[in-house]
Amino acid sequence: MNDDRIPTLAVWKFASCDGCQLTLLDCEDELLGLAERVRISHFLEMSGAEGSGEGEAATLAGVGPYDLSLVEGSVTTAEDAQRIRRIRQISRRLVTIGACATAGGVQALRNFADVAQFRAAVYAHPEYIATLATSTPISAHVPVDFELRGCPIDRRQLLEVITAYLAERKPNISAHSVCFECKVRGTTCITVAHGTPCLGPVTHAGCGAICPAYDRGCYGCFGPSNSLNLESMVRQLKHDGMNDQDVMRVFRTFNAASPEYAALPTLTGQDAAAEEEAR
Template sequence: MDTDARPTLAVWKFASCDGCQLTLLDCEDELLPLSGRVRIAHFLELSGTEGADGPAALAGTGPYDLSLVEGSVTTPEDARRIQHIRRISRRLVTIGACATAGGVQALRNFADVTDFLDAVYASPQYISTLETSTPISAHVPVDFELRGCPIDRRQLLEVITAQLAGRKPNIPHHSVCFECKRRGTTCVTVARGIPCLGPVTHAGCGALCPAYGRGCYGCFGPAERTNLDSMVPQLRDDGMSDRDILRVFRTFNAASPEYGPVPRLVGEEHEDDPREHEEDEER
C-alpha cells in the first residue's frame, strides 16, 4: 500500500523543443527541496523510466495533483492524448509558447501543410499530422498558462507552489517595458530607434534583450493589453517593413489570438508565405 502523502506532479511533452521542461531541471538548488515536497510521478525528461519517483503504474494513469504540459497539438494522437491527460489531472498548467500559443510550428497555420510534408519527407503518405498547430487551451480547459520561449524558472517555481497551495500564482501581466524601467534600462526605441516589441509583450524575461541593446522579439507572447494600432505604425517608423512586422509577430506565438489584427494592420497583400524564407536564404 502506497503511503506517500506528497502531491503528485506529472510533466508531459507535445510538439516542442523540450526547452521548457529543461527549465524545471535547471532549477538546480530549488529542485531538491521541491522533490521533497512533491512526488514527481511522470517526467520522462528527468528519467528514462516511467514513474520517475514512484511505481511505474502511476505513469500515464494518474490521478495527478498537477500536470505541466509543454508543446502544441499537431497530430490526431496529440488531440486524443491531451484529453486523457486532462481527465487524470486535478490541475493542468501549460508552459511555454508552444503550449500557450502554438509555437514556431504554428507557422504551418498560414500555409498548406502538404507542401511541407512533400518537401521534408520521402514518403509523406505515412505521416499523420494536423493542418494546424494549436495551443492546449484550444482542446481542453487549462488552469493556468505560463508564457515564454523558454519559460522563466522563477515564474515556474511560483506557479508550481501556488497551484499546489490552492492560490493564484503571483505572475505579472504587464509588459516588458515595466521590466526595463525596473532595471534602469534606457529605452532602445526612444534612444536609438531600434524596433522593439516590449510594449505589447508579456513580462517575465527580465527585459533581457533591451538590457543588451537589442529590441524585444516578443518571445513571452502578448501582454495583457496590446495596442497594436499604435505598435505597428511605430515599428514602421523604426524601419521595419510590413512583411517583417508580420513575421516578427508570428515567430514565437504564431497562433496567439491577441496578435490576430496584425495582418489587417499591415495589409493582406503582405500575408507571409513560409516558402519565401527559403527564397531569401538562397538569395
C-alpha cells in the same frame, strides 16, 4: 491538496523542443527542495527508464488523478488531441508551459501555409507522416488552469506557479509588459534613444528585458501582454522603418498562433495583398 498525502506532479510533452522541461531540470537545488514536498509521478525528461512510450501509455491508462500537470508543446496530430483530453481527465490542475503550449510555437507557422508542401519539402516519404494542418495551443482543446508564457519559460516564474498550486493559491505572475522590466533594471528605451524596433510594449514580462539591455529590440518570446495595443505597436514599428511584411514576420515567430495577433493581417494590409494575388 489539503489531505495528508503527498501531492503528485506530472510533466507531459507534446510538439516542442523540450526547452521548457529543461528549465524545470535547471532549477537544480530548488528542484531537490520541491521533491521533498511533492511526488514527481511522471516526467520522462528526467527518467532513465527504458521503454518510455510504454511507460506513458501505462500512466495514461491509470486512474489518476495528478494534483498538478505541467504540459509543454502544441497539438499537431490527431493522437495529440486525444492524449491531451485524457491528461486533462486525470489532472486536478493543468498548467501549460512555454510558447508552444500557450500559443502554438514556431511550428504554428504551418497554420498560414500548405502543410502538405512542408511535408514534401522535409520528408523523403511524406505519405508516412500523419499530422494536422495546424499547430494549436493546449487551450484550444481542453480547459487550462494557468498559462505560463515564454520561449523558454523563466525558472523563477515556474517555481512560483508550482509553489502556488501546492499552497492552493493563485500564482503571483506579473501581467505587465517588458517595458516595465526595462525601467526596473534602468535600461534606456532603445526605441526612444536609437529608433530600434522593439516589441517590448506589447510583450508579456518574464525574461528580465535581456535583449534591450544589450541594445537589441525585444523579439516577443513571452507572447502578447495582457494590455495589448496591437494597432499602436504596428504603427510604431512602421515608423521605425519596418514595412508591412517585416511587421508580419516579427510577430509570426515564437507565438505565431496567439489569438491576440489575429488582427495582424488587416493592420499590415496582408489581407488586401492576398485578395489581389488571388485575382
